[in-house]
Amino acid sequence: MAEVLVVTSGKGGVGKTTSTAALGAALAQTGQNVVVVDFDVGLRNLDLVMGAERRVVYDLINVANGDVRLQQALIRDKRIDTLYLLAASQTRDKDALSEEGVRRCIAELRERFDWVICDSPAGIERGATLAMRYADLAVVVTNPEVSSVRDSDRIIGLLDSKTVKAAKGERMEKLLLLTRYDKVRAGRGDMLSIDDVLEILSIPLLGIIPESEEVLRASNLGAPVTISNATSAPARAYMDAARRLNGESVSMTIPSDRSTLLTKLFGRRAA
Amino acid sequence: MKFFSLLAGRRSAPLARERLQILLTHERGATGHSGLIAILREDILGVIAKHVDVAPDKVEVRVENSDEVAILEIDVEIPRMAARAMMPRERGGRAA
Numbered sequence: 149m150a151e152v153l154v155v156t157s158g159k160g161g162v163g164k165t166t167s168t169a170a171l172g173a174a175l176a177q178t179g180q181n182v183v184v185v186d187f188d189v190g191l192r193n194l195d196l197v198m199g200a201e202r203r204v205v206y207d208l209i210n211v212a213n214g215d216v217r218l219q220q221a222l223i224r225d226k227r228i229d230t231l232y233l234l235a236a237s238q239t240r241d242k243d244a245l246s247e248e249g250v251r252r253c254i255a256e257l258r259e260r261f262d263w264v265i266c267d268s269p270a271g272i273e274r275g276a277t278l279a280m281r282y283a284d285l286a287v288v289v290t291n292p293e294v295s296s297v298r299d300s301d302r303i304i305g306l307l308d309s310k311t312v313k314a315a316k317g318e319r320m321e322k323l324l325l326l327t328r329y330d331k332v333r334a335g336r337g338d339m340l341s342i343d344d345v346l347e348i349l350s351i352p353l354l355g356i357i358p359e360s361e362e363v364l365r366a367s368n369l370g371a372p373v374t375i376s377n378a379t380s381a382p383a384r385a386y387m388d389a390a391r392r393l394n395g396e397s398v399s400m401t402i403p404s405d406r407s408t409l410l411t412k413l414f415g416r417r418a419a
Numbered sequence: 420m421k422f423f424s425l426l427a428g429r430r431s432a433p434l435a436r437e438r439l440q441i442l443l444t445h446e447r448g449a450t451g452h453s454g455l456i457a458i459l460r461e462d463i464l465g466v467i468a469k470h471v472d473v474a475p476d477k478v479e480v481r482v483e484n485s486d487e488v489a490i491l492e493i494d495v496e497i498p499r500m501a502a503r504a505m506m507p508r509e510r511g512g513r514a515a
Contacts, residue, residue, distance in 0.1 A: 294435050301443050337430030344436045348443060 150258040153265050153393070154283035155325075156307070158299030160270030162291045163327040166363055166373065168267040169197045170383070171287070173372035174390035176231035180262040183222065186236035187279035188269035189245055195235045198225065199370025209237040211256075212249030218256050227375055232261070242275040254282040272302060277310045284313065285321040287354055291328045292340040297348055300324075304351065323354035325389060330359045331402055355389030356402045357382050381405045444481050463493060471501040 155168045165188075172184040185208060186194035195201045206221035211234070218234075225231035234257075237244065257264045268279035280286060286307050290300040304322055313320045326345060333339040346353060362380040366373035374383045374390075384403040391398045460480040467473050477496035482489050 294439055297439055298442065298446070301446070305447070334432070337432045340432050340435055344432065348436070348439055 150261055151263055151285065151393075152254060152258065152283045153263065153285050153287060154268055154280040155265060155287045155289060156268035156276065156280055156303050157289040157296070158270065158272060158276075158303040159291075159296045162289050162296050163325075163357070163363075164270070164289050165193050165197050165267055166367065167287065167289050167325055167327065167357070167386070168194060168265055169372035170366075170374050170386040171390055171393070172263070172265045173225075173228060173231060174374045174387045175263050175265075175393065176225070176228045177374065177387075178390070178394065179230060181230045181232075181260065182263040182265065183232040183234055183257055183261045184265045184267060185234040185257070186267050187245075187275055188267065189236045189240055189242045189275060190238065191269065192236035192238050194267050195223075195233060196370065197367050198233050198372065200225070200233050200235070201370070204235040207235045207237040208253065209240050209244050209249075212245055212253045214249070214252075218253070218260075227371070242269070242273065242278075245275070245278055247278065247281065250278050251282060272306060276303075277306065280307055280311050282312055283320075285323065287323050287325050288349070288351065289325045289327055290345060290349070292326060292330075292334065292342075292345055294340075297340065297345055300349055304349065322351045324349060324351050325354045325357065327357040328359045329356050329402065331404070353400065354392055355385055356400065357385045357389075358402055358404060360405060362405070459491075463495070467495060467497075471497055471504070473497050473501070 153171075155164050155171070157164050165186075168184050172182050176182040184194060184198070186192050187208070188194070189209065192207075195204050200223050203223050206216045208221070210216045211218050211221045221234055223233040223235065225233065254264060254266075266279045266283060269275040288300050288303060288307075290296050307320050307322055308314050311320050324346065326342060329342070330339055334341045342353070342356060358381045360380060360382045362373055362377050362382050366376040369376050373380065374386050377383055378387075381403040388398045388401075388403075460478060463480065464473070464475055464478045467478070473495065479492075479494040481492040481494070
């Protein structure tokens with residue numbers, strides 16, 4: 149039974165694409181069939197973060213419009229056999245995506261995969277509402293910062309009104325992924341705490357991803373952080389979140405990168 | 420500058436939290452995130468307006484969530500004249 153998951157946030161730059169790639173890879177690393185789908189038509193980046201930017205021939209719009217078969221547009225990851233990418237079109241705009249086309253495409257992906265992870269564009273316009281429209285559950289990516297929390301609150305409202313599930317009167321499951329969290333600053337009272345954000349947004353917590361240099365390093369390399377450095381703090385946090393998505397109960401901890409005297413003296417080890 | 424920020428205290432997160440809570444209470448009503456609150460607010464306003472002249476922006480409906488229960492807070496600001504009319508009239512008696 150396939151699960152369609154939308155990774156969304158309202159605000160841009162909070163880590164949707166990073167989280168889509170990392171969660172997708174982490175789920176695929178457990179042997180499940182996963183496809184990550186870029187809905188950011190015109191501003192695609194999931195291909196770049198996944199390191200597949202030179203392999204995109206056909207995209208979501210081609211499939212949604214029925215120009216090509218799904219099989220022709222799916223790009224298989226070179227590191228994980230069970231991980232696939234469906235890129236967005238870079239030359240079109242979001243109006244080129246039809247609701248019926250997206251419905252058919254998602255329905256077809258459901259047949260083939262265990263997980264369909266939709267990377268939503270920022271904003272609350274057509275692209276974002278189409279990305280969430282057919283989802284079974286949503287991961288709301290939020291930074292512990294006022295503008296991000298406000299926009300997440302808005303997106304939660306849309307998830308409860310604009311999705312097919314909500315329209316049928318069913319409960320739309322929404323999970324919070326708190327990213328770029330800095331334990332030290334939150335402890336000092338200089339950053340919203342986990343409890344602050346949870347109380348304001350009132351949705352269950354999927355995971356806490358600590359602020360880390362490894363995230364930028366991973367996107368530089370074109371690899372999800374769970375692949376580029378699987379033992380790093382953000383990678384472990386994403387892997388824990390993926391296990392929770394799989395229904396495992398994993399205690400909520402905030403992994404940290406250990407800086408030993410040796411790494412301080414000699415710098416970070418290579419990959 | 421540094422002196423003032425020292426006086427004001429360094430912890431900025433509590434202020435962020437408070438600002439968000441106030442803002443989102445209003446926005447949820449306006450955007451229909453919490454449809455119930457918006458509906459309640461309209462109904463309450465309607466009932467009060469039947470008897471007392473009250474400005475629409477003076478009726479506030481909030482829900483405060485704690486672990487166990489949610490508390491519904493209704494705040495209605497009415498002009499002093501109208502408030503006087505609401506008090507029970509007692510001749511020469513105690514103030515109500």
